[in-house]
Amino acid sequence: MWSNLPFDVLAKIFSFLSPDSLARARSTCRHWNACVDTYPIATSFILLSLHHRAWFLALPTRNRGQHCYVHNPVIDNWHLLSFDFLPDPVRPVASIGALILVRPTNCTVLQLALCNPFTRQFRYLPMSNTSRTNPAVGVVTLDSVQHGPNPNFRVYVAGGMSEAPRGGAKYELKLEMYDSMDDTWHVVGFVPTEFAVRLTVWTPNESVYSNGVLYWMTSARAYSVMGYEIDGHRWRGFGVPMADKLEFAALLCHNGGLTLVGGASEGEACIWGLKEGDRWGLIQKVPMEMGRKLLGGKSWGSIKCVGSEEAIYLYKELGSGMVVWREMEEKAGWAWFWIEGCHSIGGNQVPNLPIKGFFLHPNLFPFTF
The missing domain is CATH 1.20.1280 (Monooxygenase)
Known part of the structure; x- marks a missing residue:
């Protein structure tokens, strides 16, 4: 039958x-x-x-391009995925549904590509209109229910260095946007010089999109946030709680709003939510016993964080375990959990590698962008 x-x-x-x-x-x-x-x-x-639930994808930060590790939260199991189908070593930029937006590491000029580690598909995006090095990249994912299993998306590129008319280099002030619906780059605005400098020098590639605004966190202490209002074409900057005391800080999107996770020296890690007027309100604190287990005697500066609408993970190396604040299955609220790190797969021992984590919803549907 x-x-x-x-x-x-x-x-x-x-x-x-x-x-x-x-x-x-x-x-x-x-x-x-x-x-x-x-x-x-x-x-x-x-x-x-x-x-x-979304799966946790762990990409080794050293020897990139050969493999990655994924954690299935449904059965609490780790899997090894080979990246031998990639033509070049890559650095991850963002997850888009089941896809990973990556940047090849063998090219100094910005080049972006998409891959699906489950279907082993890979495709370069077109080159942007302006060749630039070290720009900030922001990703806006459109509604997957309307646009299919692999949602359409837009990539914003701001800052970076480009060639000056008379030689040398300059901070690039053009704001460009790639739209997956027409597979084309467009110049959509300009970046004030002050923000272009900060985006180039102090901002990693990770971005957060919330309520029509793209946000980036500066990596220099004291930490601060830069935001670009897409419809209003307006840039703004504001501070974060305990900015000069945080040893690590990360931006996430939680309950539809901008969320900050940070840990301070000789203190706990906290979760704050952005309120009206660019004010922050405390949401949660990481349980002290879980925080101590995660740190293993080290400082909060060794911790990284990744989040989605359904979970927030704090992690270190692949085998160190993770502290998770996650929505309960019955959606009765949120609770703290400990997830063991990846020590072995299929009876084979796994080295305790430094990793970069992302969430993705794996599927076997081929992408057609």
Whole structure:
């Protein structure tokens, strides 16, 4: 009976499977494999992302380009994914649904690409209109329910250094935007010189989009935030709590608003939310016993953080474990959890590598951007 089910019925059933279960299901027979590969309704894959938690993707910060590690929160298990399909070593920039926006590390001029580590697809984006080095990159993901299993997105590039008319280099003031819907770069505005300098010198690539504004955190103490209002074409900057005492600070989006996670010397790590008037309000504190376990005698400066609408992870190395503030399954509230680090996969020991973490909703749907 199962081998004769119509594709629409079978696709509806498949929509409730986790990505790893779907991968096993498609290997059962040709009929099931054809349903996963060719059934034209994308709703099944959209539901797949909505029904299951995002996975934590850990990319080693050294020897980039060969492999990555992913944690499945449903069964609390780690997997190893090979990146041998990538033509060049890469540095991750942002996750977009099931895709990772990456930057090849063998090129000084900004070049961006997309990859899906589960389907092993890779594609370079077109080069931007202006060649620049070390710019800040911001990503805006559009609604996946409207635009399919791999959502459309926009990439904003600001700051960086470009060639001066008479030789040498200058801070680039053009603001460019890549739109996946037309696969084209557009000049959409300009950046004040002060912000262009800060975006180039003090800002890492990570950005956060919330309520029509792209935000970047400066990496220099005291920490501060820069925001670009997309519709109003307006730049603004403001401070953060305990700015001169924080040993690490990260911006996230939580409950639809801008959120700050930071840890201070000889203190706890805290979570703040941005309120009206660029004011911050305390939301949560990391439990002291979990914080001590995570730190392992080191300072908060060794900690990194990644977050989504459903969870916030604080982590260090691959094998060090993670402190997680996560929405409960029954959606009755949020709670703190400890997730063990990755020590072995398939009986093989895994080295305790420094990592960079991202969230993604894995799917097996090919992207067509």
